[in-house]
Amino acid sequence: MSGAGEPALIRIRDLSKSYQRGGQDIPVLLDIQLDVQAGDFVALMGPSGSGKSTLLNLIAGIDQPTSGRIEIGGVDIATLSEGQLADWRARNVGFIFQFYNLLPVLNAFENVELPLLLTGLSARQRREHAQAALAMVKLEDRMDHYPNELSGGQQQRVAIARALVSDPTLIVADEPTGDLDRHTGEEVLGLLDELNRKLGKTIVMVTHDPKAAARARRLVHLEKGVLVDEDPAAEASKTR
Amino acid sequence: MFILKLLLKNAFRHKLRTTLTMVGLVVAICAFGLLRTIVDAWYAGVEGSSSTRLVTRSAISLTFPLPLNYGQRIKSVEGVSGISWSNWFGGIYVTERNFFPQFAVDPPSYLALYPEYRLKDAERLAFMRDRQGVIVGRKLADKFGWKIGDQIPLRGTIYPGTWNFNLRGIWDGAEAKTDENQLLLHWSYLNETVRKLYPKRADSVGVYIVGINEPQNAALISQRVDDLFKNSLAETLTETESAFQLSFVSMSEAILVAINAVSLIIVVIIMAVMANTMTMTARERLAEYATLKALGFAPSFVVKLLFGESLLIALIGGGLGLLLTLPLAAGFASAVGTLFPSFHVSGLTMGLQVVAALVVGLVAAAWPAWKMSRIDIVQGLRHVA
Numbered sequence: 001m002s003g004a005g006e007p008a009l010i011r012i013r014d015l016s017k018s019y020q021r022g023g024q025d026i027p028v029l030l031d032i033q034l035d036v037q038a039g040d041f042v043a044l045m046g047p048s049g050s051g052k053s054t055l056l057n058l059i060a061g062i063d064q065p066t067s068g069r070i071e072i073g074g075v076d077i078a079t080l081s082e083g084q085l086a087d088w089r090a091r092n093v094g095f096i097f098q099f100y101n102l103l104p105v106l107n108a109f110e111n112v113e114l115p116l117l118l119t120g121l122s123a124r125q126r127r128e129h130a131q132a133a134l135a136m137v138k139l140e141d142r143m144d145h146y147p148n149e150l151s152g153g154q155q156q157r158v159a160i161a162r163a164l165v166s167d168p169t170l171i172v173a174d175e176p177t178g179d180l181d182r183h184t185g186e187e188v189l190g191l192l193d194e195l196n197r198k199l200g201k202t203i204v205m206v207t208h209d210p211k212a213a214a215r216a217r218r219l220v221h222l223e224k225g226v227l228v229d230e231d232p233a234a235e236a237s238k239t240r
Numbered sequence: 241m242f243i244l245k246l247l248l249k250n251a252f253r254h255k256l257r258t259t260l261t262m263v264g265l266v267v268a269i270c271a272f273g274l275l276r277t278i279v280d281a282w283y284a285g286v287e288g289s290s291s292t293r294l295v296t297r298s299a300i301s302l303t304f305p306l307p308l309n310y311g312q313r314i315k316s317v318e319g320v321s322g323i324s325w326s327n328w329f330g331g332i333y334v335t336e337r338n339f340f341p342q343f344a345v346d347p348p349s350y351l352a353l354y355p356e357y358r359l360k361d362a363e364r365l366a367f368m369r370d371r372q373g374v375i376v377g378r379k380l381a382d383k384f385g386w387k388i389g390d391q392i393p394l395r396g397t398i399y400p401g402t403w404n405f406n407l408r409g410i411w412d413g414a415e416a417k418t419d420e421n422q423l424l425l426h427w428s429y430l431n432e433t434v435r436k437l438y439p440k441r442a443d444s445v446g447v448y449i450v451g452i453n454e455p456q457n458a459a460l461i462s463q464r465v466d467d468l469f470k471n472s473l474a475e476t477l478t479e480t481e482s483a484f485q486l487s488f489v490s491m492s493e494a495i496l497v498a499i500n501a502v503s504l505i506i507v508v509i510i511m512a513v514m515a516n517t518m519t520m521t522a523r524e525r526l527a528e529y530a531t532l533k534a535l536g537f538a539p540s541f542v543v544k545l546l547f548g549e550s551l552l553i554a555l556i557g558g559g560l561g562l563l564l565t566l567p568l569a570a571g572f573a574s575a576v577g578t579l580f581p582s583f584h585v586s587g588l589t590m591g592l593q594v595v596a597a598l599v600v601g602l603v604a605a606a607w608p609a610w611k612m613s614r615i616d617i618v619q620g621l622r623h624v625a
Contacts (some may be wrong), residue, residue, distance in 0.1 A: 083538060101531040118536050
C-alpha cells in the first residue's frame with residue numbers, strides 16, 4: 001500500500017452524475033471527493049440506489065460523469081474520447097463482474113487470452129501470460145473447459161484471471177460474490193485479498209455483503225449519491 | 241486466427257438457426273443461379289449468332305415463304321459473300337415431347353456459312369451424297385443415343401407423312417454457345433417430295449441466310465437486299481442474325497423480365513431472413529458486446545465480429561448454393577430436353593451468385609453492427625443481470 005505522502009492513484013473531485021428520465025434530471029452522485037492510494041483495497045458499500053455501482057463504472061471508465069474530475073494515474077479520464085477511453089481501459093483496468101461475463105463460446109484459456117489481443121504480444125507470449133494467470137487462480141487444469149462446464153466459483157476465478165492477465169493498474173469488481181454461495185464467495189474474496197497483498201493490485205469493489213467488505217482495507221459508504229461515512233482506520237490514507 | 245475461431249464458434253452457436261438460415265441461402269442462391277441461367281439460355285441463340293450473317297425473310301411474317309429465285313438476286317447484291325436458305329421442317333420424333341429444331345437446308349452453301357458446326361470430312365461427304373441423309377448436333381445425338389447410320393423417323397406436321405432419314409454426321413460446336421440441338425436435312429429432298437405432293441408449295445424457302453464480309457456495313461447491305469424486292473409480291477425484311485434471334489426472344493420478353501425480377505426478389509427475401517437472424521443474434525449477445533467494449537475493444541471490433549459472422553454464413557450458404565446449381569442445371573437441362581440450344585451456368589452467373597451472397601451477408605449485418613457498435617456499456621452489462 002502506498003504511503004500517505006504519495007499522490008493518490010485515483011483522485012476524484014467534485015464528481016456528480018445524473019440521468020435524464022422523462023425530461024427530469026435524476027441525480028445519482030453528488031459532489032463526490034475521493035482519493036484511493038495505489039495498492040489499496042476499497043469496498044464501496046451502500047443500499048440499492050445509493051450510486052455505488054455508478055461510482056465504480058465512472059472509475060472504470062465505462063460511464064461519463066455529468067461534472068467533476070476523475071484522475072487515475074494522473075489522467076483525467078473524464079476528458080478522454082470514446083476511443084481513447086477504450087485504449088485506456090485495455091491498459092489500466094481489469095474487470096470482475098457479478099455474473100462473470102465470460103464469452104460462452106470460448107474456453108477458460110481463450111477467455112483469459114482475450115484482453116491480450118489488444119496488446120502487441122505474440123501468440124506464444126499470449127499463451128504464456130494466460131497460462132500464468134490461470135495458474136494464479138489455480139485453474140491450470142481447467143484451461144480447455146468452457147464456462148458451462150465450470151462451477152460459478154470457477155467461472156469467477158477465470159474472470160479474475162482475465163482481469164489480471166494484462167497486468168492492469170486497477171481492478172474493479174462489481175459484486176464479485178453476489179452470485180456465489182458463501183463458501184465459494186470466501187474463496188474468491190481470498191483470491192482478491194491475495195492479489196492485493198501479494199501483487200499490490202489496487203482493487204475497488206462494490207458489495208452489499210458486510211463480510212465481503214470486511215476483506216477490504218478501506219470501506220466507503222454511499223447513501224443517496226453522497227459519501228457519508230468512511231472506515232476510521234482508512235482515514236489516514238485519504239488525501240484531499 | 242483467434243478471431244476466425246471466434247467467428248466460426250459464434251456462427252454455429254445456434255446450430256439449428258444457422259443451419260436453417262444457410263438452407264434458405266442455399267435455396268435462394270441456387271434459385272437465383274438457375275433463373276439467371278434460364279434467361280441466359282433464352283438469349284443463347286442471340287449469343288450464338290454471327291455478325292457475318294444476315295437473315296432475309298418475308299416482310300409480312302416469318303410464316304410466309306419466299307421464292308427460291310430470290311437467292312440468285314440476293315447473291316448479286318454488293319457486299320454479299322454467300323447465300324444459303326432453310327425451311328422449318330417441324331417434324332415429331334416419336335412423341336411431341338421430343339421437340340427439337342429441324343431445318344431443311346442446302347448443305348454445301350449452308351455449312352459454308354456455319355463454320356462453327358465442326359463436322360468430320362467423311363461425315364460431311366456422306367451427308368452430301370445421301371439425299372435422305374441428315375446431320376445433328378452432338379447434344380441432340382447424345383440425348384437420343386443416336387449413332388452414325390441410324391435411321392431417324394420423323395412425323396411431318398407442316399409436310400405430312402412419315403419421313404425416314406439416315407444419320408450421316410454429328411457436329412460439335414466450335415464454342416459452348418454453338419447450337420448442338422438441331423437436325424439439318426436436304427432441302428432438295430424435301431422440295432422434291434413437296435413438288436410431287438403439294439406442287440404449289442414447292443420451290444419456296446423460309447429464310448435466306450446471307451453471308452457478308454463487312455459486318456459494319458450490315459445495315460447498308462440489308463437495305464440493298466430489301467430494296468431489290470420493294471413493291472414485289474413478296475417483300476423482304478433483312479436483319480442481322482442476332483436481331484433475327486432477338487425478335488424471337490422479344491416475343492417472350494415479359495416472361496424474361498418476370499424471371500429476372502423473381503430472381504432478384506428471392507435474394508431480397510433471403511436478405512430479410514438473414515437480417516432477422518443477425519438482429520436476433522446481436523440482441524442475444526448484447527452483454528457480450530458490452531463486455532468486449534468494457535475490456536477495451538473498440539466499437540469497430542464488434543462491427544467486425546458481426547460482419548464477419550454474417551459474411552461467413554452467407555458465403556458458406558452461397559457457396560453450397562452455387563455448387564448445387566451445377567447439378568440442378570444439368571438436371572433441368574435434361575428435363576427440358578432440346579428446348580434451349582444451350583443450357584449451362586455461365587461464369588458471369590456464378591460470379592453474380594457470389595456477389596449476391598456477399599451483398600446478403602453485408603446488408604444483413606449492417607443494422608445490427610451499427611446498433612451494437614453504439615451500445616452503452618453500462619446498459620449492455622445490465623442486460624446480463
